[in-house]
Amino acid sequence: MPTFEPKALRQVFSQFPTGVTVITTRNAEGAPIGMTASSFNSVSVDPALILWSIDKGAYSLEAFKDCDYFAVNILSDQQIALSNRFAGRGEDKFHGFEYTNGLGDSPLLPEALAQLQCKNWSIYEGGDHLIMVGEVIDYKITENERPLVFSQGSYAQASPHYDSLNNSLDANQMETIGQREFLDDHLLYLLRAAYNQLSEVFYQRLNTATGVSPDMWRIYACLADGQPLSLDVLEGFVMQPRDALLDTLASIGSNIHFDNETVQLTDKGMQIAQKLLMIEKEYKQEVSNRVDDNSYAEMKRTLRKLF
Structure with missing residues (x-):
């Protein structure tokens, strides 16, 4: 099996632009959990399935493995600060932050471009990550906004x-x-x-x-x-x-x-x-x-x- 230098490989992967999401849920104690992820993707329309992946070393791994529901908050291009807030490790990212609750009390972030409320469908091994598959139970979209994009290591905007x-x-x-x-x-x-x-x-x-x-x-x-x-x-x-x-x-x-x-x-x-x-x-x-x-x-x- 070939081995690659991680930083160089991440640079290669970053040549493929993605959107930016914040995935949220609650841990076993009921505390809100959230993390920034660009690994989100659609899987199926019928049934409505999506996936994203989480690092096995992530602080919030156990919370997402054990949750019944989670929410995918797709960020708009005005929410870079929100992406950075939830990209950190370990700290209380919800301190002083207002939000509403969705299914399973998963936090729903204000002014997100779109939100998908998901039931935890299945979890698969994926090397140093776990692949989380969710069944979409409800969704919401904000009209006339543009997505936040991550491309070549930097935030970007999508436009025609x-x-x-x-x-x-x-x-x-x-x-x-x-x-x-x-x-x-x-x-x-x-x-x-x-x-x-x-x-x-x-x-x-x-x-x-x-x-x-x-x-x-x-x-x-x-x-x-x-x-x-x-x-x-x-x-x-x-x-x-x-x-x-x-x-x-x-x-x-x-x-x-x-x-x-x-x-x-x-x-x-x-x-x-x-x-x-x-x-x-x-x-x-x-x-x-x-x-x-x-x-x-x-x-x-x-x-x-x-x-």
């Missing part, structure tokens, strides 16, 4: 691909029905298309110059002033859950000083950060050269007003 309409029709058809005019005048399409094209070039340059990934770049940029940051603060800046952030810090290796509480660049790390910032500065200049200085400055002011 900026090229989907272009690929669905040829140029003549688009001109005939006016879709080209619509796309050329649609703000969200223009913003999405500009971001995708500009970021792709920028990240390729970072990788070519220093072998730095987008996740690593965000860490270097946050720490480039030489000051230490706590993991909690850095976690929010780089849009990564704790486990993924720790993997990225491990990839940076000796270029950071990490004491389990704070992170700070070493002298060598500072040199790399300055090189990365120079690449970023040069790229910003290239972009600004496509328009005159006044237009570039006004564009940035306008974008800041939009969020």
Whole structure:
């Protein structure tokens, strides 16, 4: 049987985007239990079955093995803080947190994108995890919200691909029905298309110059002033859950000083950060050269007003 380095294998798995859920139940003493999981998936429509997997070393393992019911809270893209709250280990994640109760008193989290209340159907061995299969007894969905996505080690958002309409029709058809005019005048399409094209070039340059990934770049940029940051603060800046952030810090290796509480660049790390910032500065200049200085400055002011 082949063996793989766990961090590298997790990186491979993270190339497949998933949604983010918080699974909840009650333990034998009646205390609320919850954990963040991206391993959720549908199994069957008739009967209505879903599955997710739990690490055999998880603090809440026994509670989920022994429960009669559990709830799957599918998070919206506005609930990163909630995902991080339930991704920790062992602490009382429900302290000071308001929720309602579902089947078996499983906690239902407010403003979740969707909720599935499940009866514990079956449990299967799955290597270092157990595979939990649940029968859906009830469900709820919140309209007009978007899911929180986990992809390539970071939180992300799901939105229609900026090229989907272009690929669905040829140029003549688009001109005939006016879709080209619509796309050329649609703000969200223009913003999405500009971001995708500009970021792709920028990240390729970072990788070519220093072998730095987008996740690593965000860490270097946050720490480039030489000051230490706590993991909690850095976690929010780089849009990564704790486990993924720790993997990225491990990839940076000796270029950071990490004491389990704070992170700070070493002298060598500072040199790399300055090189990365120079690449970023040069790229910003290239972009600004496509328009005159006044237009570039006004564009940035306008974008800041939009969020």
